[in-house]
Amino acid sequence: MDQLFNRKYIVQGLFIVIAIILLAKLFYIQIISDKAFLSAESNVLKKKYKYPARGAILDRNGKVIVQNEPVYDLMVIPNEVKPFDTLSLATALDITTDDVRKNLRKARAKSNYQSTPFVKQISVQSYARLQEIMYRFPGFSTQDRTIRHYPDSVAGQLFGYVKEVSNDDIEKSEGYYKPGDYKGKSGLERSYEEVLRGERGVINTVYDAKNTPQGSYANGKYDINAVSGERLISGIDIRIQKLGEELMLNKVGAIVAIEPATGEILAMISSPGYDPNLLVGRDQGNNYMNLIGNPYRPSLVRPIQGSYPPGSSFKPIDALIGLQEGVIDPNTTFNCPGYYMAGNHKVKCEHVDGNISMRKGIARSCNTYFCHVFQNLITRNGMKNQRQTYQDWRDKVAKFGFGSKLDVDIPFERPGYFYNADHYDKVYGKRWGYTTVISQAIGQGEITATPLQIANAMAIIANRGYYLKPHLIKAIGDKNQVKKEYIKKNYVGIDAKHFEPVIDGMQDAVNSGWGTAVLSRIPNIIMCGKTGTVQNPHGKNHSVFIGFAPRDNPKIAIAVIVENAGYGSIYAAPIASYMVEKYITGQVTGSRAAGVEWMKKQNLLPAIIDKTKKVKLTKTDSLNIKKTDSIKRIKDSLILKPGITSKSVVLKPIQSKPALVNNKPETNQK
Amino acid sequence: MIQQQGNRFFFNVDWITVLIYIALCSIGFINIYASIYNPDKAAAGFDFGSSYGKQLIYVITGLILGLSILLFDGRLFNVFAPFIYGITLILLVIVLFVGRNVGGNQAWIPLGSFRLQPSEFAKFGTALLLARYVSTFNPKFRDIKSIFIAAIIVLAPLMLIMLQPDTGSALVFLAFMFPMYREGLSGYFLLIFLGMIVLFIADFLVPTYILILILVTVGGLFIYANKRKQKIIISTVLVTLVAVGYLFLVKIAYTKVLEPHQRTRIELMLGLKTDNKGAGYNVIQSQIAIGSGQATGRGFLQGTQTKYGYVPEQSTDFIFSTIGEEWGFAGCTVVIGLYIFLLLRLINLAERQRSTFSRVYGYSVACILFFHVFINIGMTIGIIPVIGIPLPLISYGGSSLWSFTILLFIFLKLDSNRMGFI
C-alpha cells in the first residue's frame, strides 16, 4: 500500500521484543535463580496466626471491668496426622477416646489440609501435660489466644459477648475476618468491635517436603506482629452497677443513671441480668440457649429496649412546657376535687387538695393539675386549632428525646413510640381534641419511653435545659479519644429560669412532708425527684422513680423502673436513693443500710403463666381513666405492636397469687 | 436467506483467531479452577456458584456473544461508532456517582447480581470512534488539529477512568498511540513517550542535578556538532529545557498527585524500597509461586503457593502466578506464545483490510491486548509496578471477558467483510 505499511514491522517487532523480555525474566526466576525467592524444591510456606488480645475496658475509676485470660486451643492438620496413641492423648486432655475420634472426624470434615481446632480452650493442666508429649502426635499443635473475663460478673447485657465468626461474618467482612477469628456479637463488644479487636499477626514458617519446619521464612521479614486492641474507658461506676444489680435481684425492670454534666452513663441495670462470664468459653452455646429460653428474658436489654409509659414522671415536662409557653406561671393554682373531668370522663387523683399550686402539684403528683396544664396548652390557640397545637406540643416534648433513639453506644436500641397528630387522625378521623388525648398529660397515653430516655429527660432537668448524648464509653485508646458527638450540648428549647420552680416541686416530692417519696430522703443530700406508678394493663402496676441529686451541681440523674411492683414510692424510689447515696458518698449509711439488705431480698418476679392463655385486662387502681371505646381500640392495637408491650404478655403475673411477695407499703421502711 | 448470508460470512471468518481465543479462554478456566481449588472439597463435584463455575458460564455466553456479533451487518459498527462511544462515556460518568467501591476505586455499576465495569467497554467504544475519525477524514496526523482531535477521543475516557481512580485501566488507553502511529503519526511521538518513561525512572535512581548535568552536556555536545544549523540548535535548546522542566514536574507530580500506595508500588518496582509487608507482598508471593514452578511446573492442581491465599487476587489479576507455578516455564512460554501469535496475526489481518476503518480498529484491538498482556504479566513477575488490570481472556470476570470478546469479534466481523465496502 503506502510506505506507512512498513510501520507494521516496527509494531510487530515491539511485540516480539517485549515477549522476549517477559520470557527472559521468567527464565531467570523459574530456571536460573533459586536463591532470590523461596527455593523451588518443594518448600512450602505456612502461616500461623497470632491472635491479638482484645482491648480491656475500665470503669470510670480506673478499675478493670473487662479483661483477657490466656487459653490454648489444640489444633490439628488432619492429613499430617500419623497413627497415634489415642488413649494417651485422651488422658492428657481429660476426654474419652471416643471424643478423640469424633473430633478428628469433625476436623477432617472441615479441612484436611488446614489447621483446625481439635479441642478448644484446653485447661492449663492439660496444656502442661501436652507440652511433654506433643512430639508423639505429629499434625497436632497448640494455638494460644485470649478469651474475655469479666471480673465483677455483672452487666452482661452491656458488655455483650464475643464469639467465633460465622461464615456469614466472614463473607460480609470482605476478607477481614478469617475462620478462627473472634468478633463482638452484642453490647459494647459489638459496637466497639473495630477498636477492641486489634490486628491479627502472622508468622511464616518454611516447611520442607517432609513437612518438618525449617525455621522462619526470610528471617521473619514478612511476619506481622499482632497488635492488641484499644483500651476503652467506660463511664460506668462498677460499684453502683453492682449495687443496682443486687437491689434488682429477683425483680424485673431497669435502672439507668447518668452524669448530667457529661452524658456519661454511670450505671445501666437490666434485670434480670446474667453473669457475662457465662457466655465465654466452652459452655457458651449451652448457656446462650438457656438465656434465650429463660421466660424472664434476661437477654432483653431493658434500659434501651423496654418500653414503658413514662407515667407521672412525665409531669415535670408538662410543667416546663406550660411555663415556657406562658399558659401557667409558677404561682398558677388549679382546684383539685380529687378528679379531673375530660369531657364526660373522669381522671382520678390520689387526693382531694382543693386549690393546689404547681410546686405542690408536682410534689403530690396531682393528676388534676397537669390535666389542666395540658388543657391550657392544647387549647391556647383556640378549640379549632387543637390538632396543630397538639403537634406543636408533641414536637416540643420530642426534643426531650422521646419518640426517637438516643443513639446510645450499644446496639439494638428502640425508639419507643409517641403519637403525633397524624396517628390520632388515623384513629379518630378529624374529630379529636385535648379531652380525647388527655392521658398524654400524665404520661399514660400513646407514649412509651425506654428507661434511658426517661433518665435522659431527668438529666435535662438537672442541667436546666440541655443534655449530652448518653454514652457508655467516654474515651478510646491510649490517647483517650472522645467522640465529638459526646461533647455537644443539645438544648431542648426551655429557658433556664423555668426549671427552678419545677425543681422546687421535685425537691419537695422527696424532702417535704407532703411529697410522694419522702421515705426515700437521703441524709445530707438534697435529691429532687418524682415518683410514678405506671399503669400496666397486664398486671400489677410498674413502680417508677426518676430524680437527680444533689439539687445544685447535680452529679447523678437516675430512672428506676420495677415492673409489677405497685407504687413508685415503695420500690423504685428507695432503690434510686440507695444508688444515689452510694454514688455520691461511697456508701449507704445508718438504718438505710438495712433497707438495702431488705430490698435485695424482695422477690417481685411475676409468676409465669402459659403463653397460650388469653390476656385478661385488669382494671388498675391508681389512675383510673375511663376509656372511650376508641381509646380501647388503640390500646388493644398497641398491645399487638412488637416490643415489650406484647412480649410482657408472656410474663403476665397471676393476680394476687402466693408466688408474689407481700407488697404492702408498711413493710417497706421504718 | 439469513442462514445463507450467515454461512457466507462464517466462511470468511478467520477461524485461526477464533481457535486461539478458545484456547486462551480454556486456559483461563482451567487455571481459575486450579487457583480456587480446595483439596478438601475436591469431591464436591462441579459447582456453578463458584468462580470457575461462573467463569464457565462467562466463557459460554462470551462465545455466544462473539458468534452473534458475526451475524451483525459490519457497516453498523462504523455507523454507530459515535453513538457507542457516547454511551460508554455516559456510563463512565455514571459510575463515578453510583459506582460500587471495590478495592479503592469506583469501577463497577451494580446491576442486580451482575456488576458492569464501564471502563472495560470504553475500550472498544474508543477504538470504534478513532477508526471512524481516521477513516472519514484520513488525517495522516501531520497537523496539530488532527492530533488534537484524536487525543480528545482517547483522553476523554482516559481522564474519566483516572477519576475513579483506576490508573491501570486508564494506562491501557495509551495503546491508541500505535494505531495513530500506523496511520502517520510521527515516530518521534513514540520516542518522546519512551524518553518520558526513561527519564521518569531515571529521576528516581539518579539525583536530579546529575540528570540535569547529563541532559545539558548532551544537549551542548549536540549543538556543538550542529553549530551551523540554526534550526537544530533552537530545537535542541527547547527539548533540553522541556526535559529539565519535565524532571521537576515528575518530582512534584510524584509527591502531590500520586496516592501513597501508588508511590510505594513504583518504589518497590524500582527496588528503592524493600518493605514488603503490604504492597510488596503480592509481588513477592506471586514471584515465589512462579519461581517455584521451575521448568515444567508442579502440575495441575499441585500448586501450593497459589492455594491457601498466599497470592492475593489469585483468580483475577494474579492468575498468571497459578500458570507459572503449576505449568512452569513451559506453560508460561505456551501462554505468551499464544498471545504473541494472536497479536502478530491481528496486525497481519489489519494490514490486509481494504478499508481504513477496519485497519485502524484492528490495530487498536491488537495494541490494547498487547498493553494488557505486557502490564499484567510484567506485574506478576515484578518488572512493572502493581497495576491491577486483567490478563485478557484468562483472568476471572465477566465484564473483562465479554469486553475482550466484543473487541475481538467486532474485528473478526469487519475482517470477514474485508472484500466489501464498509
Ligand SMILES: [Zn+2]
Ligand atoms: Zn390532685
